Amino acid sequence: MRRIRILVAYDGTDYCGWQIQPNGITVEEVLNDKLSKLTGEDIHVIGASRTDSGVHALGNVAVFDTESPIPPERLGYALNQKLPEDIVIVRSEEAPLDWHPRYQKQVTKTYEYHIYNAAFPNPLKRRYSAFVSYPMDIEKMRKGASFLVGEHDFVSFCNVRTNVEDTVRRIDGIEIDKKGEDITIRVTGNGFLYNMVRIIAGTLIRVGRGFYIPEKVKEILDVKERTKAGVTAPPEGLVLVEIKYDCQGLEGRE
């Protein structure tokens, strides 16, 4: 028996997220199905990040156990032959049998939130960015974002459905870049609450278009109340870019 660690990229548009659920097809389900066919075993992957419906990933991490004689490094290639085009195994390798993608200490995750900011939507951007037609002030967004960096109780930036008890997280940095009509919010931290990055993005979009002053971000953080609906930015703009484990092994995308 070996434990195999895989780095998984996917276009989340046509999936009901990572985690298996009764109402639609998920990335986890497709991986289990194709891996089971490939190995002839009953395979169940365990994912690092259970991304939401419509959210994308370039570097999600998962593990599974197998008796397969296929060398660990070749399993990714073999699996890619069976997977649909919108899921790609970027790397596969052997991991210690007790290595679990969600129970490692010293993890940093990086997400990007993409915005297409122009007078008209661009049909080539619609699957991978949120469309904002209002003019956006990037400097104000950066100022607003600066209040979030550091260790804080982010309870105001999580969905009311969150049931975790500890809502303190550390954000290491938020970079906001604009190239032409494309705005990218890049957030790195040690963990994120449910919908946290999308609520941060939704809030910073409001700052960018002048609906909130930048200091409103600090005010929301300080009030420590679970967010009511309305500022969660849509899923298509979100990409899980990288999960960095402090231990040996899989560190992001090649």
Next chain:
Amino acid sequence: MRRIRILVAYDGTDYCGWQIQPNGITVEEVLNDKLSKLTGEDIHVIGASRTDSGVHALGNVAVFDTESPIPPERLGYALNQKLPEDIVIVRSEEAPLDWHPRYQKQVTKTYEYHIYNAAFPNPLKRRYSAFVSYPMDIEKMRKGASFLVGEHDFVSFCNVRTNVEDTVRRIDGIEIDKKGEDITIRVTGNGFLYNMVRIIAGTLIRVGRGFYIPEKVKEILDVKERTKAGVTAPPEGLVLVEIKYDCQGLEGRE
């Protein structure tokens, strides 16, 4: 009766190209259908560029005639309400009744061909770029492209199915840029033969990966023989970016 000129952007992935044909849905057909519903008339658009199946556009141009009382500038907004997400009217305006998008002199067209060049495919790029896993030498591609600039008989760079008699065209410039894993070939000229940009892209990809030396491009140009299949790059990488008319009016994307 008024003639309305529209600037049309579309994701060509799910269309059998621009021009109406019996085997699948086309952009022209969707526009005719939605415009006819919007105006209550039997509308037939005339497009500037009959892009191929799977090819995208940010700035295709079309005209149609209507008695509709909707102001010309508002027709685009009204039509966008009815169109699927993958077709967007970026602008609409009145044009002279004799203005035809294919019979104007002094036109320049710009196409971009997008390549994703990495060890593994990226599921977020697959709809809008060709995947090339071989290392690519951009300087060699630029050198190869330089032989194509100017007025030439491009018969070697058109598909065997082409039936035009005059195969002389002028290429004003070919820019090749690389940002991370994204390579863009941007070609501007006064007109393009059937599949010409995709054959240029396919040829330059061979130069980039070292399969052809750059001088091979000049050799292919000089031999003046209709291309046999094999170097036409796939449609998903191609975007019609802009059509510039020297007369007044619609000049590219806002």
